[in-house]
Amino acid sequence: MNKPFVFAALLSVSAAMAAPGALAAGDASAGKEKSSTCVACHGADGNSANPEWPKLAGQHPDYLVKQLKEFKAGERENQTMAPMAAPLSEQDMQDLAAYYAAQQIQYGEADPDLVELGEQIYRGGNKASGVSACMACHGPAGKGNPAANFPALAGQHATYTGIQLKAFRSSARANDYGSMMRNVAARMTDAEIKAVASYIQGLR
Template identity: 45%
Template sequence: MKKLIAGVVLGLGLTAMAHGAGDPQAGEQNAAVCAGCHGQGGQKPVMGVYPKLSELGERYLYNQLTLIKSKERMIPEMTGLLDNMSDQDLQDLAAYFDSQEMIVSQADPDLVDAGAQLYRGGNLATGVPACAGCHNPQGKGNEPAGYPHLGGQNAEYVSKQLKAYRDGTRDSGLNASIMMDVAAKLTDAEIEAVSSYISGLN
């Protein structure tokens, strides 16, 4: 009987972990303040430099919201916006945005081949690994590992973040050291190409 109870408890625990700890409906109530920059449902930001939040991955979103609230990841435009939100509020927000569909952008046709090569195969000569290794060949990310869904993200935002990792101004979070190492080996042309490719990836 004890083994049965332990199995049920473990099963319920794993289910909760798989689905995340947030409530999307509760998160929607707090998401109105986000729409001014990120658009309704986090799907259509008002500027390309702002990220789409939809379908990024609940764990990734929650981790980033936590970093922003604690000021470990500094985003001036978000100063104070999360200060009065509880940890559960952040989990609910993450669940809400993750439940929204990512709207794919349009990649620059002139950059698709170079971007695809880098995303899928990396650059052996300079030691750049394939983005697909962590972020999935279709750009869907890896939720258990906290790697974000990239496919469809704004090219301008992706480019800005890769450059921030490269120059060390974005250095917080679970996987920051990995991204900083990768970005340090990327040229501006490679960043432009892979960012464009990601924006049209689905």
């Protein structure tokens, strides 16, 4: 493991923890009632069938609220999600987040041919290129860090994760705290992105 790069990533956690975030206090039952328009893409239980659309099940509620707020404000650009988030109130967002956070994610499987590189990047980063270890912020089991509002990753579709990493790399997605994800992804190759996304899909 590239310990210096794990440590370097850990140093950035304190800054992110100081950043303001939503304190989700939603009603999961109300969220279920409000989720009818979400179901078509994200599934009734938050496990989307299309690998290009994220699984929401088991995600930290504050992270979900943050994303919905930023879709609504245009701080995270997405032509599908912007109109979906536009009519949502703060309470709607909190209720939806509480509902999806309470669901159980359905884990996937990693491509055996990509596990070695994926695990290397996730757990140790790449010392030569300056890629920090993913687990420094997202945890060894991919459960994230709710105190710092770092999302859970374990079981997420590899396709979706790959799309997001490339969006961070190009700065098409720029709603990360202190450019943390953009700085990491900018140093990643396509092969590293594909491998770590696959590894995350099978992580549990």
